[in-house]
């Protein structure tokens with residue numbers, strides 16, 4: 001059947017005589033789709049499927065560390081204990097025992113006090129980003145973001161036609177002085193300030209405790225709510241933990257997002273959003289109802305069954321941190337050994353990414369072609385920037401390959417750089 005036939009004739013573009021014009025497309029896209037590009041990462045992931053390719057592209061957990069047997073046992077226990085509940089529709093807000101566990105978890109890991117009626121279980125924190133954007137952003141509204149920033153958040157905000165403004169960062173993340181400077185210039189009051197304070201994607205950098213307070217104070221002074229996205233806070237391999245921005249007394253209005261994707265299994269799609277403002281929470285619930293009614297009842301119960309066993313998740317996270325810490329060190333050592341002079345990179349205390357800057361003439365989108373020819377991939381930095389792209393930057397993931405493959409991949413990448421015009425100082 002031709003796709004065009006799916007549309008009722010009344011919705012078809014018409015000619016002057018009122019009949020549908022077969023030369024015109026039947027599906028006419030909403031204006032908001034104009035700003036929505038395919039994710040650079042998802043496109044690259046398509047070429048990384050061959051086992052010979054070493055991928056530093058996605059933010060994927062190590063496949064061999066996903067606790068498949070334990071998850072399988074939790075799935076069986078869930079079906080045996082409450083099969084009907086697990087396979088039935090459920091409340092939009094989420095499975096009550098899981099929401100209670102989220103409160104314990106964020107108190108222990110982020111110093112955040114929350115009650116279950118402030119917790120909304122979402123299908124990944126990507127859905128949390130979408131819901132917050134859907135509820136708050138009108139076309140043309142300003143959203144302040146890190147620069148560079150997490151691509152999935154940029155996509156979510158762009159889908160609602162936000163005007164994105166990147167606030168410059170230094171080694172400690174977003175600069176509070178530059179945030180204040182921007183807000184003092186007047187103009188339209190931003191709707192939202194988006195932050196990833198722990199091991200940010202793509203740079204791996206973290207906001208110091210002091211910087212968190214400064215940013216929270218500026219945001220409160222100018223009446224800008226914060227959207228804090230924290231998928232990596234539990235993956236720490238060094239340095240001192242700082243409390244969540246949402247937990248600071250300086251913070252006025254904040255929505256906090258957490259997820260099991262990086263600490264358990266992204267395929268389960270279980271995450272949470274914490275909104276203290278009851279009116280906002282209620283709107284977020286309504287928005288979710290319109291999207292998917294509720295997050296998978298089965299996944300929620302399965303995760304609940306896994307995480308509420310004493311010490312099991314903590315033990316798993318400790319194993320992840322031990323393995324990822326070695327992989328991070330392997331990547332930093334390999335970069336030191338193989339990358340040519342003139343390159344710089346971050347040294348993150350946690351998370352999944354290193355961010356590198358090459359000598360300015362190197363365009364990392366061109367470098368990617370050379371790299372793929374040599375069997376290695378990464379994400380060119382251009383897509384993460386808001387405004388002017390810095391095209392000699394790239395993101396490297398270190399969680400998804402063994403230490404040996406990381407060393408091999410970085411030396412292949414160094415060869416690709418050497419083959420790029422302008423790479424030598």
Ligand SMILES: Cc1ncc(COP(=O)(O)O)c(C=O)c1O
Nearest residue numbers: 059124125126150201259261271
């Ligand atoms: C900063 C950030 N936020 C949100 C997400 C989405 O995570 P989830 O799998 O929970 O949707 C990611 C995934 O990489 C991320 O890096």
